[in-house]
Amino acid sequence: MQYQSSLEFAKAQDQKDPLRTYRDRFHFPSLGTAELAYFTGHSLGLQPKSVRAAVSLELDEWAKYGVEGHFHSTNPWYSYHERLTPAMAEIVGAKDSEVVCMNSLTTNIHLLFVSFYRPTASRYKIISEAKMFPSDRYMLETQVRFHGFDPDDAIIEVPPRAGESLIREEDILAAIESNADELAMVFFGGVNYLTGQLFDMQSLTKAAHAVGAIAGFDLAHAAGNVLLSLHEWDVDFAAWCSYKYLNSSPGNVGAIFVHERHGRNFDLPRFGGWWGHDKTTRFQMKNDFQPMEGADGWQLSNAPILGMSAAKASLDVFAEVGMAALRKKSEMLTGYLEYTVGLLADEFPDAEISVITPRDPDQRGCQLSIDIAGRERQLFDDMIAAGVIADFREPCIIRVAPVPLYNSFEDVFTFGKIMRKLLPK
Template identity: 55%
Template sequence: MNYQNTLAFAQEQDRQDPLFHFRERFHFPQVNGRDAIYFCGNSLGIQPKSAQMYIDNEMYKWANLAVEGHFKGQEPWFNYHELLAPGAARVVGAKESEVVIMNQLTVNLHLMLVSFYRPEGKRFKIITEGGAFPSDQYALESQTRFHGYNPDEAVVELFPREGEHTLRTEDILVSIREHGEELALVMMGGINYYTGQIFDMEAITKAGHEVGAVVGFDLAHAAGNVPVKLHDWNVDFAVWCTYKYLNSGPGGTSGVFVHERHGNNPDLPRFAGWWGHDAEARFQMKKGFIPMQGAEGWQLSNGQIIPFAIHRASLELFDEAGMDNLRAKSEKLTGYLEYLIDDVHAGQDVMEMITPSDPQARGCQISLLVKKDARKLFNMLMDAGIIVDYREPNVIRVAPTPLYNSFEEVYRFSEILHECLQAH
């Protein structure tokens, strides 16, 4: 695409954008009495206007039906989670029976590790990306300790080559083969939260299976950002949050994927809970756990109805927009951001983009390594009404999301960035 550093070009792209109208269906935070330019959906998505209606529906049922809301009225709470499965499955490329919405991300990650990290003999190691999000690091550390291993020996972290910021796929695959006989699990992010790099989940899964390892992914920064095909890629399990690109509220609920070849195996070790028990016999209150078929068999407690309602509002927007359409816009929108940053930054040595320049190797996030006074630049952007994200020690993450951000906002950002750099 031939980009232009003009307001007219940006506005014309918005006029041609079939998804432009979706931004009218969100609340934008205010800075200095005006809508902020919100490029922080990689940390917390903004609120869909329809979320309030869905919350109010459940509050009404609670007020008027109380406990009977579990079984009476429209959409009883007993099986409310089933309303979310179709949309969630489409977001992550799964069968409906392979997904369930429940709990929160790190809780779900631990539940998956109980079932899928099964070290035995010399096969006890876990491969992950170096500098993974702390939740993943802590979960892997504690799980290996729980099984009696030293995390420094059991958790193999992969780092980029010297002088590079992102991992090469060939290096990941080589490491999997090198540790093959000792490898119990490959557990990585679908997208690295810091650099915005997409990992080749299909190739990683294939390589892990070839050496006899289980393969899982944390899709916190991938779900709702890029198309994912968990079933077709033969991934064993995955977890994700819904409060980032999936716009389902702070501390929102989480999703789980369990491939169907595991989901119908009642002998697979797991931590059991009442809501994962066979629904037909659940209220008989008998001893002896009988898991539901598919991912639902990993449920512990009855559903978080208010977070579920918010998530339902968001999933309906994603269904209406379509992940392929969102991805097509995202590539153009993030490409425009990259083009403008390069233009603004030309001839200066202040910033370095550490996100891959290949559109197929990134989502909508671009991470900027600021070489001097990074926090100062971040504060200047925020004061000017640009809401972005800062990560220690010196990275500013900028994420124009295709569901509600526009080309004009990207252009305005570049103008303000230029002004800030001149005063920096």
Template identity: 55%
Template sequence: MEFENSLNFAQQLDAKDPLRKYREQFHFPKVNDKDVIYFTGNSLGLQPKRTQQFVNDIMTDWKNLAVEGHFHAEKSWWDYHERLAAPLAKVVGAKPQEVSVMNTLTVNLHMLMVSFYRPTKTRYKIICEEKAFPSDQYMLNSQVKFHGFDPDEAIVEVKKREGENFWRTEDIIATINEVGDELALLLIGGVNYYNGQVFNMKEITKAAKDQGAYVGWDLAHGAGNVALELHDWGVDFAAWCSYKYMNSGPGNASGIFVHEQYLNTTDIPRFEGWWGTKKETRFLMKPEFEPMANADAWQVSNPPVLALAPYLASLEMFEEVGMKALIEKRNCIVAYLEFVLGEIDKEVEGTFEILTPKDRGCQLSVFLHGQGKALFHYLMDQGVVTDWREPNVIRLAPAPFYCSYEDMFRFGQILKDGITKNLP
């Protein structure tokens, strides 16, 4: 498609957009009485308008039924989480029994490490990407120290090549082969939070498993954003948050994936609790733990249904649209944003650089040469909600559910105006 950097062309794209009706199904903050241009779905997705009713239903059941809501609410609470498994499985490329929802992301990674980081004196190393998201770094460091190893020796970071802004798959695989039979676990963010790169999860997973290691993926920026086939790739485990591209609300519950080969077994180590034991005998209060035959075996506590309600509301939308349609629009709108940025760059003489490689999802990370944080504040004041990462990077994530092509054009004009103002 031949793009044009014009309002008319952007509006034509919006008119042809099969997802355009979904924009009206989200609440937008306003600046100067206008809906903002929202680029931070990679940090917190907008609230779907249908979410309120899902939460209200639980509040009403609590009011009218009290404890009986566990079993007699229209969406009974004791098995509320089970309603999320099938639609989530489609989003991450899993079987429904391989998916559960519980806790929050880093908590779940710690819980899953109990099962999948089982170091020995000779096989104890973990491979991750350099400058992983800080929470992952803290989690890995603490896990390694808990097992009595030195993080400087046990954690191997794959670095980007000098002068490049992305990781090369061949460098990751070379590192896997170099660590060899000392490798206990590979755990990488499937989509890098800083530069927006999507890693080749299929090839990397195979390379690590060929070395006898477990493989996990942090999909905080992947779930609801990129095509995933966790079961077919042979991934051992994964976890993701729900509040970014999946629009479930701030700090909300996390999803997990555990490959079916580890299900319905009692011989895998894990931290166990009441809600992981069989439904059929749970209320008999038996002293023996009998694991659920699915990923719910990793649950330790009863589900927080007030938190799960917004997630279920959002998943209803994912069911309606499907990941294929979301990815098709994502590819087009990100390409149009890249084109608009390129046209603006010509007009203002090369003041910024896109760091994100072509292996990407919704996000473009833009390095602003010679621009200070004043430009970021200018964008925010003009109703462009983006975020700033040091030293001079703004991250732009046009989520396909609610961002429009007109947003991309308007942003380009605002960005150009801000740059030409020579802000301090």
């Protein structure tokens, strides 16, 4: 596509956008500015307008039925989590039996590590990306310590090469090969939170399995953002949150993927809970934990209905649109942002503007991380005041995500317009 830096061009593209009407199904925040551009779906997605009615229904059912709502409400709470499974499984490219919504992200990863990180004296190392999200790093550190290992020895971080921002796949594969005899797991963020780099999860999974290691992923920045085929890629396990690209509400329930071959392995160690127990005998209240088949067998407690009702409202939208259509628009919209940032870099050379996210659309989602080396935090604060809601990371990396479900070409044009006013300051 030949991009143009004009309001007319942006509006024309929005008019041709087959997904343009979905924007009207979300609430946009108001900061009292004449123009507002929300680009923080990688941190917290916007609220679908259908959420209020969905949550209100469950509040009304609670008032009407009390505890009997578990079985007699419009959407019985006993099996409520099952209503989320088909859409969520479609988003990550999995079978329904391989996915369940439960708990929160880091809690879920810890629970999965109980099953999949089974270190021995000779095979205990974990390969991950350098500069992963802190909660993942903390999780890795505490897991290896729990098993009696030193994090500095057990965790192998693959960094970018000197002078580069991105991690080369050949360096990851080389690290796997060189640690083959000691490697227990390859664990990466599917999309790196800071740079927006999309890793080749299929390739990493294949390489991990070739040396006898497990492959797992944190998909917090990938689910609802990029095309995933977890079952086909033979991934062992994955976990993700639902409040970023999946728009489910702040801190809401997460989800897990467990490949079906593991879901059928009842000898696999795991922590047990009432909701993971065989549901046909759950209310017999007997001892002896019998996990359900599939990802459901990793559940602990009954579902948080109010949060899940908000998540279901958003997942209904994804089920309508489909990830293929979202991805198609995402590539065009992110391309327009990249074009706009390039113009700003040419117009304001003193600002030292560069994009540290991969330039290849196949190696990124909709996030662009913009390094503005010549500026500091004040620029970001000025952006917020002017109506651009993005995300800031030290020293001056601004993460901008034009989400295809509700962002527009005109939003991107507005971003460029506002930045042209701020950069000369």
